[in-house]
Amino acid sequence: MNLWLTMLLAGLATFLIRYSFIGTAGRLSAPAWFRHMLRFVPIVALTALIWPDLLMPAGELQLSLRNPRLLAGLIAALVAWRSQNIFLTIGAGMLALWGLQWAM
């Protein structure tokens, strides 16, 4: 398939996903347990992206102190917890990764 057409279809699919519930709001009403589940949406969706990047940077589990992404991610999480500051978290995480990559 032509690359432009592929991307147009990928974009349409993405838009339809984002429009799904917003577009049908008012016509469909969600049950209470579903609303309750939605409380956890940002946490679980982003965690599903974070953990594999920290724990399996090369595609397989690397639960070791030789894994700079894991250590830098843990340092960033600690900074996020103590400071609740996005700038500091990203800055500390990048510096930690560069330092660890340089040291290893």
Added chain:
Amino acid sequence: MTPPAPAAAPTPRREFAAGLAAVSPLLLGAVPFGLIYGALAVQAGIPPLLAVAISSIVFAGSAQFMITKLVAAATPGLLIVLSVFIINLRHALYSAALADKLAHLPARWKILLAYLLTDEAYAAAIRRMESGKDATQVHWFLCGTGFGLWLVWQLSCIAGVLLGARIPAAWSLDFAGTLTFIAIVVPLLKDRASTGAMLVAGMVAVAAFALPHKLFIIVAALAGMAAGVLIDQLVERRQARA
């Protein structure tokens, strides 16, 4: 004596500006992520014009990142579309979480805000949505978070396409995306149910990583949500007994 000014009534302009302000810290992570996308897209052999257009057409960091890998591996088009669909399925959950608050809006607003709905724009809007403040103009706030991210994302991706191979892979700029997500998630872990949901989602994501087309994301998200609800119910039951 002049009467005291009314406590900042939510005008469209104020809400839009507040949205821009709320998303601005997240832009620090979007810039390097956009740069590395642009560089990888060119290296994957995507024509520069298309590489830039993808940022407007698809407008989703993680999916764009995956597209560069799939195109570099000469993946058939339909498989790329399917993979993008599945990696972005989590946005249906954001859509569901916002739907009630936007139900009263005309269709053109719903289309605009759905187009602008990303991880970052949604995360920046959560606190405003849950603040309980006057929500009559909250769509302008979402427009502010969405537009701020959109503009900076386009500029970063264009810069990445222009710089291309001059951005060394050793800088690991893609890690800024993960760090942004860490900065969003950690402050949300306020109780046992949230922490439990995070742990279950993380473990399932790693365990299910090998599933085709990045299915692990939606599987992990659903498992984490179910765990969160379960823990909430257990805590409630214990409190009812005490």
